[in-house]
Amino acid sequence: xxxxxxxxxxxxxxxxPASKSQTHRALICASLAEGKSLxxxxxxxxxxEVTVNVLRxxxxxxxxxxxxxxxxxxxxxxxxxxxYCWESGTTLRFMTGFxxxxxxxxxxxxxxxxxxxxxxxxDSLKELGVDCRCEGGYPPVEVGKKGIEGGETTLPGDVSSQxxxxxxxxxxxxxxxxxxLTTPLQSKPYVSMTLEMQKRFGIKIETYRxxxxxxxxxxxxxxxxxxxxxxxxxxxxxxxxxxxxxxIKNLNFASSQGDKSILEVLxxxxxxIEIDQxxxxxxxxxxxxxxxxxxxxxxxxxxxxxxxxxxxxxSRITGIERLKxxxxxxxxAMREGLEKMGxxxxxxxxxxxxxxxxxxxxxxxxxxxxxxRIAMAFAVLGLIAEGKTIIRDTECVSxxxxxxxxxxxxxxxxxxxx
Amino acid sequence: xxxGNIALIGFMGTGKTTIGRxxxxxxxxxxxxxxxxxxxxxxKTIPRIFKEDGESKFRELETEAIREAAEVEGxxxxxxxxxxxxxxxxxxxxxxxxxxxxEASPExxxxxxxxxxxxxxxxxxxxxxxxxxxxxxxFYSDAADYRIDTTELDVEAVLDKILSWVGEG
Numbered sequence: 001x002x003x004x005x006x007x008x009x010x011x012x013x014x015x016x017p018a019s020k021s022q023t024h025r026a027l028i029c030a031s032l033a034e035g036k037s038l039x040x041x042x043x044x045x046x047x048x049e050v051t052v053n054v055l056r057x058x059x060x061x062x063x064x065x066x067x068x069x070x071x072x073x074x075x076x077x078x079x080x081x082x083x084y085c086w087e088s089g090t091t092l093r094f095m096t097g098f099x100x101x102x103x104x105x106x107x108x109x110x111x112x113x114x115x116x117x118x119x120x121x122x123d124s125l126k127e128l129g130v131d132c133r134c135e136g137g138y139p140p141v142e143v144g145k146k147g148i149e150g151g152e153t154t155l156p157g158d159v160s161s162q163x164x165x166x167x168x169x170x171x172x173x174x175x176x177x178x179x180x181l182t183t184p185l186q187s188k189p190y191v192s193m194t195l196e197m198q199k200r201f202g203i204k205i206e207t208y209r210x211x212x213x214x215x216x217x218x219x220x221x222x223x224x225x226x227x228x229x230x231x232x233x234x235x236x237x238x239x240x241x242x243x244x245x246x247x248i249k250n251l252n253f254a255s256s257q258g259d260k261s262i263l264e265v266l267x268x269x270x271x272x273i274e275i276d277q278x279x280x281x282x283x284x285x286x287x288x289x290x291x292x293x294x295x296x297x298x299x300x301x302x303x304x305x306x307x308x309x310x311x312x313x314x315s316r317i318t319g320i321e322r323l324k325x326x327x328x329x330x331x332x333a334m335r336e337g338l339e340k341m342g343x344x345x346x347x348x349x350x351x352x353x354x355x356x357x358x359x360x361x362x363x364x365x366x367x368x369x370x371x372x373r374i375a376m377a378f379a380v381l382g383l384i385a386e387g388k389t390i391i392r393d394t395e396c397v398s399x400x401x402x403x404x405x406x407x408x409x410x411x412x413x414x415x416x417x418x
Numbered sequence: 419x420x421x422g423n424i425a426l427i428g429f430m431g432t433g434k435t436t437i438g439r440x441x442x443x444x445x446x447x448x449x450x451x452x453x454x455x456x457x458x459x460x461x462k463t464i465p466r467i468f469k470e471d472g473e474s475k476f477r478e479l480e481t482e483a484i485r486e487a488a489e490v491e492g493x494x495x496x497x498x499x500x501x502x503x504x505x506x507x508x509x510x511x512x513x514x515x516x517x518x519x520x521e522a523s524p525e526x527x528x529x530x531x532x533x534x535x536x537x538x539x540x541x542x543x544x545x546x547x548x549x550x551x552x553x554x555x556x557f558y559s560d561a562a563d564y565r566i567d568t569t570e571l572d573v574e575a576v577l578d579k580i581l582s583w584v585g586e587g
Contacts, residue, residue: 250461
């Protein structure tokens, strides 16, 4: 399927979809808590469905209730077949730790995720006494005898914050564990989100600088409401800032989601934003260029690129070292797409930065390389492009924002899916 | 000073939101819009609830919202245009609030609601407004403790009338 986008002025009110990262964390915590938990207003998307299916295969009872999931957690059973995580990195990483409590299991995934390393997590788990292995540092992962002993381990902080989150999630089952980071933590907000969700399920973890100390504790069942997703909202906010007048609801301005920083980015670029009780109102204004470090919010990279493409002057985006190991090589995907649409992007690999010289945008056909965030970013840019913008492979948005195209239409954007 | 809540009812475009907000400010009460409560509960906009879940689901959510709003002590409640079609909603409001009906002629409603999304008014709008108004008139009349025709009044004049009715003018 493809989407044909024409120059539009989005307007109206819209609800941000629920947070994907929080939904994943709530699912895992609820599954670790013995008893019944409720997850209210979760995100239903490809990735969270994968987590649900894999958890079910590990013996967790998950059913739908009124508006969310009811979870019977705390009892695990050995899966009868391998656990396939498709392209959901979060599922694979979180379940790698989780499976130490499940016992004999094999976690595998799709081809793009197979190219993303998991070695550091497996090494750390081994140090904590988990019987697991992987070949050459990449998936699939195999877990043998069940159990996590505890002890001390080290982990690099700059590969994937999901490794640390995965360890934090299962460590309360060990007698006592200490995790030391050997390099500064990137994407720190994601780890805060993990700790915050654990806290809602009764888990307390001590942190001091780069050291995390976890004592033996039990997860307690809870009812949690999932807040709106700032990564998904960033595309809607960008649509408003570039082309129209939009109110986005279901936002938590005190959220621990790192992608909330899209607000600062937009303000610094000169956008008109007003916030009021869970709503952000944003309207079109000519933006100015920005210097921004995205190491704590890497998922904002594509959307910041398209904002920069329309801005006056040259923008510099730094902190992009880990973007090559995302769903696609996001730097290359953005460079290729932007150049097609008439905007020059310079890549300085050595210093880990890109520069974008904003200018006139012309419609083009974009192949998002199966990457949801690339597809959504160029769709938003299409709203201000001269002529038609065609986004191929539109289904890829189902990874995080399944009704993205419908929501653009809800905002009266000229979008045709065919 | 009126102790209880004040509920504003009436057709779309009669000024429930605008008047309600100003009235709440003036009386230092909390302003609650039942349509907002509904949207926040469903986490989608009302046009989307109509489209995806149907009007009956919307009415169900509306009844919950009215109950919730009426329970908030010292509030000005702006009720969705169709809220009083259901007797349960009227009874709940009456227990806790003075009910004020805002009215306007069909032509004025047409003028005020041009632009924006109003799910019940797609198509030949003026004709639909007239039909719906006629259908709802008895329900509005039955529910109202006090009524104001806003057709030829500006916001200030409507506010003054309400304030003097509640003894604050």
